[in-house]
Structure formats: structure tokens, C-alpha cells
Amino acid sequence: MLVATTMFFAQEKSIKMVFDVTSSNEATHQSAMRHVSSMAKNFPDSQFEVVIYSGSLNMVLVEKSTVSSDISKFANNNNVTFKVCATTMKRGGADKSMLIDGVEVVKNPLVQIYSRQQDGWGYIKETNN
């Protein structure tokens, strides 16, 4: 009984969620980081992933981001990852040296999100409009 209860809680409290960010709007970057930071704090043993593509490149660029310090806080936290699209970087003239610490590059952001959804992760589209 005790084991079952413990397992139940562990299951209850373990969350896996992918956040889809395509906006150039800084308010969207900021609300996305509020969501991720709050979830990571409340569910420290869960997994959260932010996928950045299309118009949201500036969110992960050291020189442009308004949420740079919020992102870099997770640089050494394997439970919270940030993945930016390689094509989006190329289109925006960005290379890896311009990325905030800990941000990874992913070849195909849609496949990344799809894989997470197939694995049962929750999905949240971030938008402010």
C-alpha cells in the first residue's frame, strides 16, 4: 500500500511538457519564461523543453534576448532544455557562438515537438495574441 501510494505521488508530480515558441514578440518570450520557470520550480523532477523556431530567434541570442538571464539559469539543468532550429538560425544569420549559454541547436523543430507529443508530453503553444 505504501509503495503504491509513493508511486502514485511520483507519477502525479512528474510532468513532461514542451513549449512551442514562434513569436518575435518579446512579451511572448517573457510569458514563456514565466511559465517555464514557475513549472521548473514547482516540479523540480519533471522535464520541460522550449522549442524556438520561425520568428522567435531573438529569444535565445545573447545580444537580443530580453530573457537571457532567465534562460541561462537553466544552463546546467538537464530537466529544462532550450532547443533552437538550425534553419531559423541560418535565416537569421546567427551561429552557435551567439546563443545564450545552454541553448542547443536542433535540426527540425517540428519533428522535435512531434516526438515529444508522441512520447506523451503535454504541449503548450506560447502566444500573446
Added chain:
Amino acid sequence: MLVATTMFFAQEKSIKMVFDVTSSNEATHQSAMRHVSSMAKNFPDSQFEVVIYSGSLNMVLVEKSTVSSDISKFANNNNVTFKVCATTMKRGGADKSMLIDGVEVVKNPLVQIYSRQQDGWGYIKETNN
């Protein structure tokens, strides 16, 4: 045979869907309500839930909402629920007395949406841009 057919239809026609609204845009509030009202009318025995957080607080405030009458129509309908984020209310200086009749407060809107997704509900992000 008749029972099986009836069960099939019941299953076919039973929909569970969560709507994610974060926008301050009144057009988004209005299209969200068009969607929910239409679905509730076409699928009266199904369950629909609208989760309001981030920028969308005004949607559920009596004094600010442009969809107040559309929401209050569901005040006594347990199949259509509206859940606003407690933190969003606090940030917006709102208390329960300012909410449209029937709107409930939820501690964590992302966990709310996640739980629905885990339970197999459909997910629609409402946005106008």
C-alpha cells in the same frame, strides 16, 4: 446490435476539449466563445473547458469582458467550465467578486491543461495572429 450501435454513437459524439486562452485581444476572446458555444450546442453531452491565464484576464471580468453574456450562459452547465489562473488574477489586481458568474479559479493553469491532455482531451490554442 442496437446497444452496440447506440454505444458507438455515444462514443462518437462524446468530445472532451480544452481551450487555451492567453491573449488580451478581445477578438480572440470572441472567437474562443464562438468555438465553445458552437461545440457545446452541437455536442451537448460533451465536455469543454476554457483555461484563462497570462494576458487574457479581462475575458472573465464582469467590468471588462466583451463576452460576459456568452460566458454566463454556461454558469449552470457542468459540461462547459471556465477556469482562470489565481496568479493571473493576483497580478491583475482581481478578486473572485469581479469574476463573471460560474468562472472558477485554478491554482496552476498549465497543470490544468496538462492533466486534460494526459486524460486524452483535445487541445486548441486560441489566437488571432
Added chain:
Amino acid sequence: MLVATTMFFAQEKSIKMVFDVTSSNEATHQSAMRHVSSMAKNFPDSQFEVVIYSGSLNMVLVEKSTVSSDISKFANNNNVTFKVCATTMKRGGADKSMLIDGVEVVKNPLVQIYSRQQDGWGYIKETNN
């Protein structure tokens, strides 16, 4: 062993994804088509569906769309389908003769998306804000 490996790859490479487009923003129509075209090219045996409703009607109208040629390329491709909401057409004063070649009309776009999600398809909300 060979069969198992082949089946594994087939499964790996087979993607089913529904794109939800409600925006009147032409930039959103364009990024949606970039996503769909790229996925269709990389995963030719997979299935992609774009559901157009609410504010996005112009995306599929011959006289108004900025992505007309991108959409008509898929007119004879059963793996990539475009489905516009009948009610959205009616509200916008559009009839079938005004649609880009290959675009189909669907009675209920939310049920369409819901059915895809229930069948395990991935879900992407397209938005630029």
C-alpha cells in the same frame, strides 16, 4: 531481423501532423506553408493536414492568398490536405469556386482537429505573435 529493422524505420519516418491556422496575418500563412512544405519534402510518405478557420480564410482564396502557388502544389498529393471551415467561408462570403485548387471544405474544423488528435496525430498551432 531485416523485416523488423525495415518496419522500425518505416515507423520512425512516418509522421502525421495537423496544423491549426486561425490567423488573418499573411506572415502566419507564409510560415505555415514553409513548415508544411518542408515537412512534406522531408517525409514524403507521411500525412499532413492544414485546417483553416476563424480569421484565416484569405489563406485559401485564389484572389487573396499570398501562398496560392505553395498550396496548389499539393492539389494532387493525398498526403498533404487543406481543409477550410464551411462556416468561415459563409461568414466571409466565399464559395467553393473561390478556393485554391485542391482545398477541401469541412463542416466542423474543431471536430476535424479533435479527430486527428484522437488518432494520435501531432498538433501544431500556427501563430506569429
